[in-house]
Amino acid sequence: MAVELKGLTKRSENYSQWYNELVVKADLAEQSAVRGCMVIKPYGYAIWEKMQHELDRMFKETGHVNAYFPLLIPKSYFTREAEHVEGFAKECAVVTHYRLKNAEDGSGVIVDPEARLEEEYIIRPTSETIIWSTYKNWIKSYRDLPILCNQWANVMRWEMRTRLFLRTAEFLWQEGHTAHATSEEAEEEAKTMLGVYGDFAENYMAVPVVRGVKSANERFAGALNTYTIEGLMQDGKALQCGTSHFLGQNFAKAFDVQFLDKNNKLDYVWATSWGVSTRLMGALIMTHSDDNGLVLPPKLAPIQVVIVPIYKNEEMLKQIDARVDSIVKNLRAMGISVKYDNADNRRPGFKFADYELKGVPVRLVLGGRDLENGTIEVMRRDTLEKETLALDGIEQKVKDMLDDIQANIYRKALALRESETFKVDTWEQFKEQIEKGGFILAHWDGTTETEERIKEETKATIRCIPLEADEESLQPGKCVYSGKPSTRRVLFARAY
C-alpha cells in the first residue's frame, strides 16, 4: 500500500481530477472489479467509522434504536407506492436465480436455469417498502407508537456514471424509518433529524450547510416534504449532504398499516425516513482539502497528531524515543489519537508529504537539537504554519491547536460560502453567475415548469427553499426566469 506522492493535480487546473486522484492517493477508496462499486480502504473507512460513531450517538440521544431489515425486496413491493417505483425501482440490481451449476461441457460455472425464482428480488435501493411491510405486524394501537428505528446498511442503485464516494452503485448509509400517530409528530421528527444532520455537518465535519425544504420536483419519491442540508464545495458546486422526509401516510396506505387511536378509531400511520451516506466523505474531502492533500477536521481524523523524529544515529533516536514516549502517553490520556512514526525505511521528507496528503491535523517533529534546546517543531495542516515551541507543556498546546483547527476550517469554509452566495435578479445575471459557480438566491414563480426550464438551460437546480433567510429574501419579488410573482427567494446551484 505504498503511497504515491508525486503529481497530485492542482485544484485550479482540474478540480474534478484533483478529487479523483486525492481519494486514491490518500488511501481512502478505489474502484473495484465490480462495475461502479468501490473498495473503502482502511484509512477511508476509519474516517467513516468516526462519522458513524458520532451520528449513532446522536440518534440514540434523540430516542432512536437500531434494527436490521432484509437486503432483498420482493419486486411486487415496489409497485405498491406509485411514485416510489418510478423514482427507484428502475435502475437496480435484480436477483433472478438462486443457484449456479457446473456447465455440462466443463467450461465452468453457469446459472442453473432450473433455479429461477418465482418472484424476482431487488437489492434494496432504500428500505421503505420492506420496512413498512414489517411495521404492519408491529403496529396495532397508538400504544405501539412511535417506532423510532434506524438501520446501518449497504444499498445499491445501478448508477450509470459513478465517482468514488459521490455516486457509487453500492454505498453505505444509515436510514431512519419512523412511525407516528399524528401528522404533526411525524413532521416534527423529520425536522428534528434535519437538525441532527445539520449539527453533525457543522460541528463534526466542519462543513457549513444550508438547511431547507426541497421543491416538489426534487422531493424523495413518495414523500410529502423533503428537508435537506446543502453544502457548497470549493469549485462552486452544491452537494446534498443529507435528507429527511415527511412521508405522510403514503407508505402506511401502500402496506395497509393502520392503528387504533386513543378514541378507538382506525387511522393510517404517519411516517418519516431520513438518511446520510458515504457521500458525506465526498463533502468532507471537497470542503477542506488543498493542493497538498486532505485537510481533516480533528474531530473526525483517525490520527490527530503524528510525531516524526529526526536523528543522525541510533543513540540519538533512543533519546528521542524516550522523550516522545511521555508525550504520546500524555496526549492519549487527553483522548487524543497520536502516532509516533520512527520507522527507518522512509525518510522524514517522505513522511511529511505522506501525512500532509493524509490530512493529519498536527505534526510534531523532534530532532537532536530540539532535545538540547527543550523545543519541538509544530506544524498545523490547515494553514501549513510551522513554529518552534517549548517541549514542556506541549500537550496542552497541541490540544488547543486541535480545537483551533476544528474552528478555523469551519470559519474558512463558511467565509467561502458567504462570498460565493449571490443574490441575482435578472436572467442574464443568473446565466452569467451560474457559469462561475456558487449559490444563487433568486426569485422563482413556484412552478415545476419554470424549475425544469431553468435546469435545461443552465443545469442549475433548486437546492432548497432555505429555512433561515434574511428579511430581504423573504419579501415578494418577480421570478428570475418567468417574471411572474414570487413569494421569496430560493437557493439555486449546479450540483453533484
Next chain:
Amino acid sequence: MAVELKGLTKRSENYSQWYNELVVKADLAEQSAVRGCMVIKPYGYAIWEKMQHELDRMFKETGHVNAYFPLLIPKSYFTREAEHVEGFAKECAVVTHYRLKNAEDGSGVIVDPEARLEEEYIIRPTSETIIWSTYKNWIKSYRDLPILCNQWANVMRWEMRTRLFLRTAEFLWQEGHTAHATSEEAEEEAKTMLGVYGDFAENYMAVPVVRGVKSANERFAGALNTYTIEGLMQDGKALQCGTSHFLGQNFAKAFDVQFLDKNNKLDYVWATSWGVSTRLMGALIMTHSDDNGLVLPPKLAPIQVVIVPIYKNEEMLKQIDARVDSIVKNLRAMGISVKYDNADNRRPGFKFADYELKGVPVRLVLGGRDLENGTIEVMRRDTLEKETLALDGIEQKVKDMLDDIQANIYRKALALRESETFKVDTWEQFKEQIEKGGFILAHWDGTTETEERIKEETKATIRCIPLEADEESLQPGKCVYSGKPSTRRVLFARAY
C-alpha cells in the same frame, strides 16, 4: 410491539419449539417476507451491537483495521479456486439484470430483458475472492505485508431450511482477511484469532467453548486448516461458534498475488480468514435461557438493571420516583445501564414477566413499605432468587451481583458441558450415547471414509480435534468405528 407473554413452550417438552418461540416472544428477531431472511428487531440488534463493540475492540487491540469490499462478486471469480466454488458458489443469490420496466400490458413492473448483465454477479457468501482480487493491487513487496483487514458486512447463502439466527439466507458477520509473508506468520494469525474468539465467547458471552482443529472433511472450502470454537447447547447438540482458517497460498495463487521478499525473490502471499456471525445470538440464547425466557450475561445485556415501582397513588409514586432518581444516577455513573419503568399502562406483574422474558439480569422493586423501611427488593434473573436489601448502598450490591451473575452462568454452562462430555470406547456405546446427546470423546482412525460412515449412521460429526486434552485422550487407541489404530481421541456430536 406488545409482548405476548403466555405460553412459552418448556424446554423439556420441545427444545426446538422453545427456541423458536423465545426468539420471537423476546423481541429478538422474526421471519421477513423474503424467503429465509430475518428482521433483527431493536432488542435483538442491541445485543448484537454489544457483541460487535467488544469484538471490534479486540480486533483493533490485536492490530487489525476495518475496510469495506463490494457486496457483489463476478461469477468468474468463484471458479478460480476449485474447492471454494464447490463449497460456496452453488446455492447463492445471482444478479442477472440491472433494470426493471413497466410491462407493456400495464400489468406492473417486469425485469427488462434488454438489461441483462454480460457476466452475472453473486451476492457474497464470503469475500475471499473479491478481497484477494483487490489485494493483488495492494501487495508488491514484503514491506506491504502484513495486511490485517476486517470487514463488518451482510452475506447471503441460499439455505433451504432456515432458523432464526442459527441458519438464515442473509446474515450479519465480520470476516477478517489477512495477508502474510510467511506460512508461520499466517498460521500464527489464524491461531491468534481463534484465541480472540475463545476469549470473547467465554468472557463476554459466558459460553464455554472447546478450541480445536477441524478434520479435513469439515474444513472451510479452500483452507489448509480450520480452527474452531464449539459450544454445547442445553439439548446436547453442538454449535460451531466461530472459525479461523489458515488458507495457505491457495487464494494468492488463484488471484496471482505475489510479493518480493527480503531477498528480492518472488513468492505467493500467505493468507488467513476468520469470522463470527449473528449465529452467536443463537449460541447465547440456547446456552443460558430457561423456561421463563432469556437469561443474558450482564456484559452483553442492553438493559442490565430494571427498576419497577409499586404504588397505591400518585403521591406515593412521586416519593418513589424521587428516591429512584438517585439510584439511577449512581448506577449510570458506575457504567451500568438501567431502566426505570414507571409507565402506568402495565401492571407490575406484567412488567415482571416481561423483563424476565427479556433476560434483564437484575430487577429492583421499590414500594411504599420499602420506602418507610429503607429497603428494596432485588431479584437476579439467573437463579430467580429474591431478597430484600437495605436501600443505602444498594448500587454497589447491584454491581457485585452483576459480576456474580456473569461468573455464575458461565460456571453453570461449564458444569453442564462437563457432565455432558463422555468418553466412549465401543460402537454400541457411541450409538447409545449420541441419541442422548452431549459431546463424545472417542478414538477415530483419521480417515474421511470412517468419518462419513459415522455421520451416515448416527448424524454425528467430528466437531474438532481439541487443542487442549487430558493425558488419557492423547494416548493411542482403537477407532470406535473401524477398530483401526487411532492416535488420540477427537470430539464428536450432533450439531446445529
